[in-house]
Amino acid sequence: MTEGNVFSTSQRTHRCGDLRAEHAAAAVTLGGWVHRSRDLGGLVFMDLRDRAGLVQVSFNPDWTSAAVIAEAAAVGVESVVIVEGIVEPRPAEMRNPQLDTGEIEVRATSLRVVGPAVTPAIPVARGKNDKLPAEELRLRHRSLDLRRPELQANLILRHRLLQVTRQHLSARGFLELETPILTKPTPEGARDYLVPSRVHPGEFYALPQSPQIYKQLFMCSGFDRYFQIARCFRDEDLRQDRQPEFTQIDIEASFIGRDDIMALSEGLIAALWLEAGHDIATPFERMSYADAMERYGCDRPDLRYGLEIDDFTAAFAPLDFVVTKSAIEAGGRVRGLRVPGGAAWSRKQVDELEAVAKGAGAGGLLRIKKSDGKLDGPVAKFLTPEAAEALALQDGELALFVAASDRISSPALDRVRQECARRLGIVDENARRFLWVTDFPMFDRDPASGALAAVHHPFTAANPDDMAAHPDVPEQWRALAYDCVLDGLELGGGSIRTSDPRVQSRMFTLLGIGDESEQERRFGFLLEGLRAGAPPHGGIAFGFDRIAMLLSNGTSLRDVIAFPKTTAARALFENAPSTVPSDDLRQLHLRSTVEGE
RNA sequence: GGGGGCGUAGCUCAGCUUGGUUAGAGCACUUGACUGUCACUCAAGAGGCCGCGGGUUCGAGCCCCGUCGCUCCCGCCA
Numbered sequence: 027m028t029e030g031n032v033f034s035t036s037q038r039t040h041r042c043g044d045l046r047a048e049h050a051a052a053a054v055t056l057g058g059w060v061h062r063s064r065d066l067g068g069l070v071f072m073d074l075r076d077r078a079g080l081v082q083v084s085f086n087p088d089w090t091s092a093a094v095i096a097e098a099a100a101v102g103v104e105s106v107v108i109v110e111g112i113v114e115p116r117p118a119e120m121r122n123p124q125l126d127t128g129e130i131e132v133r134a135t136s137l138r139v140v141g142p143a144v145t146p147a148i149p150v151a152r153g154k155n156d157k158l159p160a161e162e163l164r165l166r167h168r169s170l171d172l173r174r175p176e177l178q179a180n181l182i183l184r185h186r187l188l189q190v191t192r193q194h195l196s197a198r199g200f201l202e203l204e205t206p207i208l209t210k211p212t213p214e215g216a217r218d219y220l221v222p223s224r225v226h227p228g229e230f231y232a233l234p235q236s237p238q239i240y241k242q243l244f245m246c247s248g249f250d251r252y253f254q255i256a257r258c259f260r261d262e263d264l265r266q267d268r269q270p271e272f273t274q275i276d277i278e279a280s281f282i283g284r285d286d287i288m289a290l291s292e293g294l295i296a297a298l299w300l301e302a303g304h305d306i307a308t309p310f311e312r313m314s315y316a317d318a319m320e321r322y323g324c325d326r327p328d329l330r331y332g333l334e335i336d337d338f339t340a341a342f343a344p345l346d347f348v349v350t351k352s353a354i355e356a357g358g359r360v361r362g363l364r365v366p367g368g369a370a371w372s373r374k375q376v377d378e379l380e381a382v383a384k385g386a387g388a389g390g391l392l393r394i395k396k397s398d399g400k401l402d403g404p405v406a407k408f409l410t411p412e413a414a415e416a417l418a419l420q421d422g423e424l425a426l427f428v429a430a431s432d433r434i435s436s437p438a439l440d441r442v443r444q445e446c447a448r449r450l451g452i453v454d455e456n457a458r459r460f461l462w463v464t465d466f467p468m469f470d471r472d473p474a475s476g477a478l479a480a481v482h483h484p485f486t487a488a489n490p491d492d493m494a495a496h497p498d499v500p501e502q503w504r505a506l507a508y509d510c511v512l513d514g515l516e517l518g519g520g521s522i523r524t525s526d527p528r529v530q531s532r533m534f535t536l537l538g539i540g541d542e543s544e545q546e547r548r549f550g551f552l553l554e555g556l557r558a559g560a561p562p563h564g565g566i567a568f569g570f571d572r573i574a575m576l577l578s579n580g581t582s583l584r585d586v587i588a589f590p591k592t593t594a595a596r597a598l599f600e601n602a603p604s605t606v607p608s609d610d611l612r613q614l615h616l617r618s619t620v621e622g623e
Numbered sequence: 624g625g626g627g628g629c630g631u632a633g634c635u636c637a638g639c640u641u642g643g644u645u646a647g648a649g650c651a652c653u654u655g656a657c658u659g660u661c662a663c664u665c666a667a668g669a670g671g672c673c674g675c676g677g678g679u680u681c682g683a684g685c686c687c688c689g690u691c692g693c694u695c696c697c698g699c700c701a
Contacts (some may be wrong), residue, residue: 065666067657082661103651122661149634155663156650157635162693173630215701218675235701263624385697483701537701593694 033078034564037108043079047112047129048194054132056081057108057140059173064149070098073151074109074132077178081127089133092583097137104150106141109134120320146170161584165538165598168589178587180578183302187574188255190301191275194294200209200251200277205240207233207257213539213548215483216260227615233259233271237568239552241278242485242523245563246555251279255570264593267572269583271591274574274612277520278565288462290515295460295517295568302577307329308508310460318463319432323361323440325466328514329459331452333363333443338427341416347408353429358569360429361439362392364368365446368424369402375449376424382445383428388438396420433473444514461511465489468503469536482507485530485552486521487564500536510568517573520566523546527556 033041038057045054061075070085085098089112091204101107122128147166148159150173158164164171171177180190192202211218211232218232234240236258244252256276264270273604275294279287298305311329318327321334339359342350345553350360368376380391394403396419405427409417419425421468426442428435447453468488469478480486488503496502507521524530532555534545545553584590591597611617 062662064663065657066660069658069660071660080661084659088658117659120659120661125661128661143685145633148634148649153650156662157632160630160693163634165693212701216699238701260700263698265700266695268700321693407647480660480701486701494692582671592692594692596692598693 029299035611035616041075041078042074042081043127043166045081045113045130045132047115047128050115050130052113053110055108055110056083056132057106059150060103060105060107060143062103063101064097065099068095070095072098072101072107072109072134074107075173075175077182079126080173082122082125082131083111083134084131085137086526087108088089088385090135094137097139098134101137101139102145104143104144104146104170105139106143108138108140109565110136110424134437136149139483150174151265154440162202162592162598165584165590165592166600177585180574180580181588183578184586186301186575187298188536189363189569190297190536191253191255191294191570193237194297195251195253195277198251198293200253201249202250202254203244203249204254204601205237205256209234209240209609214537216262219259222616224570235260236274237276238483238485239549241276241565242560242563243555245278245280245523246366246558246560248280248561250281252565253277253290254577256548256567261595264591266582267575267585269571269590270595273570275518275568275570276565278563280561280563282564284564287520287522287564289569291518291520291566292460294511298577299458304458304577305485306458306460311463312462312464313505314465315463323436323438323443324514325463325514326511326514327461327463328444328447328453328508329461329496330454330457330513333365333446333452334359335363335439335443336414338417338425339412342427342429343411345408345413349390350427350429353431356431358429358431359435360392361432361435362425362427363443363446364419366423367450368426368446369397371424371449376426379426379442379445383426383438383440386438386441387434388428388430390428391438391442391444392429393424394419394427395424397422410595412444416508457513458515463509463511464507465504466507466509467501468492469500469503471501477538480533480537481505482521484533484537485523487524487529488533494614506564508566510566511574515572515576516567516569518568519563522564525556525560525562527553527560530556533609 033044037055039055040049042056042058058074058076061073061080062069063072068087072083072085073080074083085095087095106293108303109132111132113130114133115129121570148163148170149156150170167197168425208221211220211230212235216235218235219521221231221233223231231240237254237256241252250317254276256274257271258274259271261270289309292310296306315325318325321327337359338361339354342360343354345351353360376393383391392405394406397404399421401414401419414543417425428438464483466488468481470481471478475501476615485507490504505521507519509519510517524533531545534549539545539548571583571586575583577587580586588598589597596602
């Protein structure tokens with residue numbers, strides 16, 4: 027294979043894991059790590075590992091000198107050795123079908139221990155049922171953990187996905203353009219990581235939360251199609267799927283509309299999934315934000331199962347039942363879902379579902395079940411025959427309702443729906459349901475302060491029809507924004523941007539940045555770019571780490587990032603962040619306010 | 624910022640419910656035996672600030688308080 031030649035150097039001829047039966051009789055020199063060895067007394071087997079895989083090296087008096095056998099028996103696991111030998115087919119009964127190289131072995135004639143290893147702090151070679159060491163130890167000893175074939179496979183896949191991204195976009199005329207890491211603090215959104223300026227006392231750079239404004243300026247400059255594998259930074263509390271620095275596939279293009287971006291994105295996603303061995307169908311399904319919220323209570327619904335939410339307000343409205351009556355009178359609705367088989371659940375199990383609903387902010391969860399043809403549950407006695415008819419419950423079904431405003435009932439029913447699906451085991455783990463959620467609202471009004479906030483970001487364009495129909499009611503405007511969703515996870519999102527500087531200025535005003543000099547101070551460089559002649563443009567950004575995680579079948583971002591941070595945003599291997607000498611602070615015109623410093 | 628879980632040998636864990644001889648097991652490690660293993664096998668050995676600090680008690684790995692670290696979740700993440 028040509029790959030073997032690529033890895034041939036002055037110090038080795040092949041990679042361990044590349045050897046096959048076709049190499050039989052070849053004299054090879056291998057470099058690798060001692061994965062495991064078996065000393066049978068006068069006869070030693072060593073599993074030698076490199077990133078391509080494992081190969082068995084055999085040390086036997088018939089072809090190995092006594093001195094070399096003694097050295098092979100003594101070398102510790104995880105040491106680096108260079109071995110010379112002959113590739114030989116194994117006798118049939120000694121083949122190892124669990125190993126890609128299991129048809130052959132390397133009969134060693136020489137051995138050099140070039141990198142002896144102390145006993146590893148955490149094991150690299152693991153038995154079938156061995157648990158992984160604690161996350162803390164894996165992160166502290168990252169260079170050892172990264173030797174594990176699983177993590178190597180993840181990072182190798184990550185590399186391939188990056189190459190596919192570059193090839194796919196480059197082939198479609200997109201230019202890979204870089205943007206600054208030292209940028210300007212952003213007034214809204216997540217907290218910025220700040221970098222003090224030495225030459226400008228008291229002033230700070232920020233690390234970018236995303237290259238958003240830069241990529242729009244590229245469009246204003248006529249670069250037409252841009253992409254970047256962009257590192258982004260957000261100083262917020264972490265989660266299993268959230269790191270303080272992360273990688274986005276950032277895309278922007280000119281003279282395009284929403285459908286163009288979606289079609290382009292579908293092509294890229296399909297190419298990425300194909301690289302990981304999955305043939306997926308395009309185009310993806312589409313659903314409006316309003317529809318998603320109505321049917322699933324959530325803007326990134328998991329479509330692998332049903333359990334859709336329905337509106338039962340009409341059935342409950344005439345009833346003399348205080349819970350639903352007061353909610354409806356207050357402008358709310360009675361929404362809920364019918365759970366097939368749920369009638370068999372115990373009181374306690376349904377109570378647990380109610381706890382889920384309450385945890386999401388609902389006041390309670392109403393329940394009615396139908397078994398043996400009759401309705402049962404605390405609410406059932408309030409039902410008129412007409413209301414019972416309207417519920418349309420099938421035998422064995424449990425109906426769960428939340429009577430409240432949509433703002434309360436949607437998130438509660440979303441969580442209840444997910445929990446019911448989990449319990450029923452109806453999530454098809456092999457299905458992949460890609461979905462575009464479109465027509466997000468432009469603004470969200472903070473119920474406490476009454477202030478408008480951008481749902482996507484302040485540069486998103488509003489639907490022109492909505493602006494014309496309700497010029498003074500911005501809450502009614504839908505955004506030209508779209509999210510790409512897979513099985514309840516957001517893969518990415520984007521929008522068509524406002525390219526008219528007057529409209530952009532008005533958006534800032536609606537968001538509470540009315541003062542013109544304030545707008546110039548914060549966003550002057552964007553407004554200037556728009557004023558200088560901006561093409562219609564828009565784009566999207568995908569969370570690359572999450573995509574790599576999904577495609578490597580992982581559950582933690584830490585397993586697809588070479589050197590990740592802990593949930594406290596610490597790097598355990600290098601011990602960052604750390605204090606610095608006070609002289610360094612003085613040069614930066616900083617003084618610590620931490621006690622004792 | 625808030626809540627849950629975990630912290631005992633290099634690693635994975637038991638012991639904690641109900642405080643009481645010398646804190647155990649498997650793997651790894653060291654030594655010895657073993658010529659076809661592939662999680663080799665067998666025998667022996669070494670290995671402990673029970674995360675840290677304080678308290679209760681005649682006595683604490685175990686109970687209480689605090690603290691640190693890791694982790695999961697809520698808030699947060701335009």
